[in-house]
Each structure stands twice: as C-alpha cells, then as structure tokens.
Amino acid sequence: MSPRARYLALLGADIGSTLGSQISLVAIPWLVLTTTGSAADMGLVAATEMIPYLLSSMLLTPVADRLGLRTSSVLCDLGSALAVGCIAAFHQGGLALLLVLVALAGALRGVGDRVKHVLLRPAGQAAGYSAIRMTSTYEGLSRLAALLGAPLGGLLIAGFGARGAVWLDAASFAGCAVVVAVVVRAAQAGTATRQAPAEPYLTALRGGFRYLREDRTLARMVRVVFALNVFATAATAVFIPVWARDVLHSPQGLGLALGAYAGGALGGTLLFTLLADRLPQYPVFVIGGLVSCLPRLLVLALSDNLLVVVAVNVLAGLGIASVNPILGAALYQRVPDALQTRVIGLCGTVCFTGVPIGALAAGWAVSRLGLHTALLAAVLVCVAVLAGPLAAQRRARLDLSVSRA
Structure with missing residues (x-):
C-alpha cells in the first residue's frame, strides 16, 4: 500500500468515526424515546455523552501516550463498538444502564478522536501533504460528515429501525478499528505511534x-x-x-x-x-x-x-x-x-x-x-x-x- 493510500485510509477511518458519532446523536436518543416514551429521558441521554467526551479528550490523553497511539486508537474504537452494541442489545435495561453506556461511549470517542487526529500528521507527511492542506481537508470532510450525519441517521432509522441504526453505528466503529490496525504501523507513522517515556500521570498531564x-x-x-x-x-x-x-x-x-x-x-x-x-x-x-x-x-x-x-x-x-x-x-x-x-x-x-x-x-x-x-x-x-x-x-x-x- 502506498503512503498516499495509507493516509487516505486513515483519514477515511477518522471521518467514518465522526460520521458514526453524528448518527448516534440521532439514533440513540430516538431509541430511548421509542423505548421509554419520555422526552426528558431522551434529552438526558443525548446530553450525557458530551461531558465524558470533553473530559476524556483532556484527561485521558497521557494514558493514550503511554499505551501508544495505534494501540489506543484501536482499543477506543473497539470499546466504542462494544458500548454502542450494548446500547442496542440492552436498551430496555433501564435508564441508569443506558446513561452509563452512553457516558462510556462518549469517553472512548473523546480520546479516540484525539489520537486519530495526531496519527494523521505523520501519515500525511509521508504522503507528501503539507500540514495546512491536511487540516483544511480534514475540516471540510468533518463539516460534510456533520451535515450528513443527522439526515443519514434519520434514513437509517426509517430503513432499519432505531435499534438497527444503532447496531450499524457499532459496526462502523469496529470497521474503523480494523482500518487503523491494518494501516498504521510504527515504522510508517514515525514517532507518533511510539510509546511515550514512562512518567507519572499528573506529570504527563x-x-x-x-x-x-x-x-x-x-x-x-x-x-x-x-x-x-x-x-x-x-x-x-x-x-x-x-x-x-x-x-x-x-x-x-x-x-x-x-x-x-x-x-x-x-x-x-x-x-x-x-x-x-x-x-x-x-x-x-x-x-x-x-x-x-x-x-x-x-x-x-x-x-x-x-x-x-x-x-x-x-x-x-x-x-x-x-x-x-x-x-x-x-x-x-x-x-x-x-x-x-x-x-x-x-x-x-x-x-x-x-x-x-x-x-x-x-x-x-x-x-x-x-x-x-x-x-x-x-x-x-x-x-x-x-x-x-x-x-x-x-x-x-x-x-x-x-x-x-
């Protein structure tokens, strides 16, 4: 696989994860609404994901550095797939369980998104792209994913039902994990995939x-x-x-x-x-x-x-x-x-x-x-x-x- 193909595959995995997140913002609250009939529960579940997402983006990145970025990205995407799959499988298990699973999914996505963003730089450099060209392309595709995510989520709900749409979302995260595992190699992605030197968590943070x-x-x-x-x-x-x-x-x-x-x-x-x-x-x-x-x-x-x-x-x-x-x-x-x-x-x-x-x-x-x-x-x-x-x-x-x- 050429450096450009590796970069495009990694970029596709990143944008695919973003698109999956946008779909879940529609599909999971809708699943809650159709299951419980409560708009208040729907709003609470929709809001629960964001705080863990933001906190993990800031607080768990030293852990990702310690594990290595390739490993962290794969684990976060697999964990997201598992968490979202559990939401689809156990959506009738009560509001407390749903909130825990949604918060877990949000936390995993927060650190996973940051890791994949860092992995893009050495892959793009190996393919001959400048930093500003990489970030502007990424921004455009992210905006497109944000615009398409909500209507696509609605179409998936119409075609497969709310539970089926959530299962498809889980599958998308599993697919991203496979792409990163296959495409990203330490020798190809440079220092960004190497484990960080051992240091205490608070010192790293x-x-x-x-x-x-x-x-x-x-x-x-x-x-x-x-x-x-x-x-x-x-x-x-x-x-x-x-x-x-x-x-x-x-x-x-x-x-x-x-x-x-x-x-x-x-x-x-x-x-x-x-x-x-x-x-x-x-x-x-x-x-x-x-x-x-x-x-x-x-x-x-x-x-x-x-x-x-x-x-x-x-x-x-x-x-x-x-x-x-x-x-x-x-x-x-x-x-x-x-x-x-x-x-x-x-x-x-x-x-x-x-x-x-x-x-x-x-x-x-x-x-x-x-x-x-x-x-x-x-x-x-x-x-x-x-x-x-x-x-x-x-x-x-x-x-x-x-x-x-």
Missing part, C-alpha cells in the same frame, strides 16, 4: 498544560477559537432564532439563515483547501474570525431584511472556514511529537467549552437587555477579543510555519 501556557501564539489562537465558539453558538442558538421570531416573524427565516452559514462554511472550506498553501496563516486566521462573527451579529442588530441576513451568513461561513484548519496546522507544526496528543486534546476541550457558555450568555443577555442591546454588546466584545490577536501579529511578526518542535 501538566506537561500539556505547561506547553500551551508557554507557547503564547498557540494560547492566543485557542482563546480566539474559544471566543468564536461563544459567538457562533450565541448567534445560532439564541440571536438568530429570536430575530426570526421578533423581527422577521417567520420560522422559515431561521432555517435559511442557519443553512446559509453552514453552506458558506462548507464552500469556504473547499476554497481554503485550494488556496491554503499560498495564504499567510495568522492574519487569515484572525481576519477570518472577525468576518465569521462581527458582520453576523451586526446585521441582526441593524437589518430586518432576510436576504441581507442570508448573504451575511454566507460570508460569515466563508470566514470561519479558515479558522480551525489554521489552528490545527499550528498544533501540528509547533507542538513536539511527544506532547501532541495532550496539547491537541486540551485545546479541543477548551475551545468546545465556548459552546455551552455562548448559549447561556446570549440567553441571559437577551432576557435582561433585549435583543438589540444584547447584539450591540456582543459586537463590542467581539471587537475587543479579536483586535488584540491582530495587533499582536503586527508587533511580533508571528510565523506559524516555524516549528518549535
């Missing part, structure tokens, strides 16, 4: 925190992505729905605005993949962040025209397309091999924490200040958060292409 704290460029970029997740979730979960209800008086406007943002992000990712190697990374990162949130918030405060809002959401989607790939490339380029699993896991957890904070903060602001004032306040905070990193680029002439490793 602190090493990831310490590196991120000392690398000011990465720390600044992580703060920016955290803030962008806050603003994006605020817009998607609160601001745009309230605007569609109070200003437009049309639920159709909600779907169009959110669909325009998703479509712009997917199209922007494809465009960025083509141009990534020729663009200055850090300025594009910050400018893309500004474009992704500032106009999107401002247009809701100043306009009642749906076409204008849709157009601005397409532009915002184009802007966000560059952000995650550039952060991913910076992590590949700047973090030493021995720390990549821990630092990437930590960054992912910190960035994703902005999602619930954005929803809560926006809901509180709209209820206390009203939609218009809350939007203007969000615009001011957005400018304050993102102006600093842009100014830092001008002062320090930061170059993300230079590795610290």
Whole structure:
C-alpha cells in the first residue's frame, strides 16, 4: 500500500468515526424515546455523552501516550463498538444502564478522536501533504460528515429501525478499528505511534498544560477559537432564532439563515483547501474570525431584511472556514511529537467549552437587555477579543510555519 493510500485510509477511518458519532446523536436518543416514551429521558441521554467526551479528550490523553497511539486508537474504537452494541442489545435495561453506556461511549470517542487526529500528521507527511492542506481537508470532510450525519441517521432509522441504526453505528466503529490496525504501523507513522517515556500521570498531564501556557501564539489562537465558539453558538442558538421570531416573524427565516452559514462554511472550506498553501496563516486566521462573527451579529442588530441576513451568513461561513484548519496546522507544526496528543486534546476541550457558555450568555443577555442591546454588546466584545490577536501579529511578526518542535 502506498503512503498516499495509507493516509487516505486513515483519514477515511477518522471521518467514518465522526460520521458514526453524528448518527448516534440521532439514533440513540430516538431509541430511548421509542423505548421509554419520555422526552426528558431522551434529552438526558443525548446530553450525557458530551461531558465524558470533553473530559476524556483532556484527561485521558497521557494514558493514550503511554499505551501508544495505534494501540489506543484501536482499543477506543473497539470499546466504542462494544458500548454502542450494548446500547442496542440492552436498551430496555433501564435508564441508569443506558446513561452509563452512553457516558462510556462518549469517553472512548473523546480520546479516540484525539489520537486519530495526531496519527494523521505523520501519515500525511509521508504522503507528501503539507500540514495546512491536511487540516483544511480534514475540516471540510468533518463539516460534510456533520451535515450528513443527522439526515443519514434519520434514513437509517426509517430503513432499519432505531435499534438497527444503532447496531450499524457499532459496526462502523469496529470497521474503523480494523482500518487503523491494518494501516498504521510504527515504522510508517514515525514517532507518533511510539510509546511515550514512562512518567507519572499528573506529570504527563501538566506537561500539556505547561506547553500551551508557554507557547503564547498557540494560547492566543485557542482563546480566539474559544471566543468564536461563544459567538457562533450565541448567534445560532439564541440571536438568530429570536430575530426570526421578533423581527422577521417567520420560522422559515431561521432555517435559511442557519443553512446559509453552514453552506458558506462548507464552500469556504473547499476554497481554503485550494488556496491554503499560498495564504499567510495568522492574519487569515484572525481576519477570518472577525468576518465569521462581527458582520453576523451586526446585521441582526441593524437589518430586518432576510436576504441581507442570508448573504451575511454566507460570508460569515466563508470566514470561519479558515479558522480551525489554521489552528490545527499550528498544533501540528509547533507542538513536539511527544506532547501532541495532550496539547491537541486540551485545546479541543477548551475551545468546545465556548459552546455551552455562548448559549447561556446570549440567553441571559437577551432576557435582561433585549435583543438589540444584547447584539450591540456582543459586537463590542467581539471587537475587543479579536483586535488584540491582530495587533499582536503586527508587533511580533508571528510565523506559524516555524516549528518549535
């Protein structure tokens, strides 16, 4: 098998795992609803997976380094297959059992996703791909998997029933484990598959925190992505729905605005993949962040025209397309091999924490200040958060292409 074929197989396994996770977000809650008839139980099961996912992404990565990344990836995917299979087999065993199994599946996916992300870098380098090309391709395929996962889950439920869809999801994780076991070899994937030097767990965990704290460029970029997740979730979960209800008086406007943002992000990712190697990374990162949130918030405060809002959401989607790939490339380029699993896991957890904070903060602001004032306040905070990193680029002439490793 050629290096390019190995890389594509590993990338396919990673995206397949992502697609399986998206399907399970639909199929498992639906299985609970059809089994118990309780919407409250359905919501509880749907929410239970996320906290273990985030915690394991940060806290279990030293264990993955100790075991070796290839071994950890295979074990996590096999464990996910077993946990999801048990959900299908024992879904009538009571809510407590379901919650334990869903939490276990979430924890395994959290560390498994981080491990496969690290394994992609040496495989892509062996195939001749640059870091930014790898991360932009990965981002585009991940967005596509996220868009297709929910409707595919619905189709699988319609075709095979909720239990059958969950069994298929379990089989997809088993398939990913087989691909990684066959494709990834220590001699081919470089140092990323070797076991980390023996060191106490807390020492290993602190090493990831310490590196991120000392690398000011990465720390600044992580703060920016955290803030962008806050603003994006605020817009998607609160601001745009309230605007569609109070200003437009049309639920159709909600779907169009959110669909325009998703479509712009997917199209922007494809465009960025083509141009990534020729663009200055850090300025594009910050400018893309500004474009992704500032106009999107401002247009809701100043306009009642749906076409204008849709157009601005397409532009915002184009802007966000560059952000995650550039952060991913910076992590590949700047973090030493021995720390990549821990630092990437930590960054992912910190960035994703902005999602619930954005929803809560926006809901509180709209209820206390009203939609218009809350939007203007969000615009001011957005400018304050993102102006600093842009100014830092001008002062320090930061170059993300230079590795610290």
